[in-house]
Amino acid sequence: xxxxxxxxxxxxxxxxxPVIILIVAMPNIFIPSxxxxxxxxxxxxxxxxxxxxxxQMMAMHNNKGRSWSLMLISLIIFxxxxxxxxxxxxxxxxxxxxxxxxxxxxxxxxxxxILGFRHKTKSSLAHFLPQGTPVxxxxxxxxxxxxxxxxQPMALAVRLTANITxxxxxxxxxxxxxxxxxxxSVPTALVTLIILILLTILEFAVALIQAYVFTLLVSxxxxxxx
Amino acid sequence: xxxxxxxxxxxxxGIKKYFNISYTLMGRMNYVLxxxxxxxxxVLYFKLRSKKTPAVKATQMGLYISDFIx
Numbered sequence: 001x002x003x004x005x006x007x008x009x010x011x012x013x014x015x016x017x018p019v020i021i022l023i024v025a026m027p028n029i030f031i032p033s034x035x036x037x038x039x040x041x042x043x044x045x046x047x048x049x050x051x052x053x054x055x056q057m058m059a060m061h062n063n064k065g066r067s068w069s070l071m072l073i074s075l076i077i078f079x080x081x082x083x084x085x086x087x088x089x090x091x092x093x094x095x096x097x098x099x100x101x102x103x104x105x106x107x108x109x110x111x112x113x114i115l116g117f118r119h120k121t122k123s124s125l126a127h128f129l130p131q132g133t134p135v136x137x138x139x140x141x142x143x144x145x146x147x148x149x150x151x152q153p154m155a156l157a158v159r160l161t162a163n164i165t166x167x168x169x170x171x172x173x174x175x176x177x178x179x180x181x182x183x184x185s186v187p188t189a190l191v192t193l194i195i196l197i198l199l200t201i202l203e204f205a206v207a208l209i210q211a212y213v214f215t216l217l218v219s220x221x222x223x224x225x226x
Numbered sequence: 227x228x229x230x231x232x233x234x235x236x237x238x239x240g241i242k243k244y245f246n247i248s249y250t251l252m253g254r255m256n257y258v259l260x261x262x263x264x265x266x267x268x269v270l271y272f273k274l275r276s277k278k279t280p281a282v283k284a285t286q287m288g289l290y291i292s293d294f295i296x
Binding site for chain 2: 129138
């Protein structure tokens with residue numbers, strides 16, 4: 001049971017070759033594209049959804065920040081679709097791997113910070129000292145602000161990893177408990193099944209919310225620096 | 227921010243121009259750089275202070291080798 005619990009988090013291989021690249025590229029199959037102006041229903045719906053997200057997320061940015069629109073939309077669609085596909089049984093979810101999430105978080109955060117230091121050096125450095133700070137607190141606050149800056153990509157990656165991993169583990173555990181209770185007490189198994197159904201609905205929401213939170217935070221870091 | 231833009235109307239002279247802590251952009255930036263410089267100097271000082279003289283190092287190396295043989 002214990003081994004089976006963590007087996008779904010092992011990076012899958014096929015005849016010794018890693019298939020992670022195929023798995024990461026797979027959500028792309030479900031997102032069609034077209035070069036036509038008037039598209040079919042699926043593409044129109046997809047376009048509407050992208051515009052809805054774009055309008056809400058990029059409204060606060062200036063022109064320089066809006067040049068990141070393609071990157072951020074790709075990010076939210078990738079994370080959202082990967083998380084949702086991972087809710088299918090016996091699938092592998094790449095976003096449960098910390099390495100993958102760090103690989104997404106660190107370059108995006110670093111890009112935003114370096115952009116800010118390059119184009120608005122004075123403002124970026126002054127950011128470490130909030131306005132109106134009492135004098136005795138200044139050295140400590142600068143150190144704290146520096147640490148909180150470097151914690152940002154770690155928090156970004158760990159938040160996504162922990163949420164998705166925890167959700168999958170819970171589904172495994174409660175599903176296993178439901179099966180085990182079926183032979184012991186059917187009413188208890190039914191209650192556990194209801195909990196499992198509610199948890200699965202929650203996990204669907206968490207999958208989309210985590211994608212939104214990740215992208216929104218990257219967008220906020222960009223807004224502070226662009 | 228409005229606060230930072232309106233700082234231009236205040237004519238700070240002398241050290242207050244560069245270190246008007248936590249109200250002007252320049253003051254805040256200079257304070258941050260001063261703190262970072264101070265930390266770097268402290269780290270450098272402790273690193274250099276912990277370097278032993280060659281004679282002491284040789285004595286300690288000799289003691290270590292003799293312990294190893296014994």
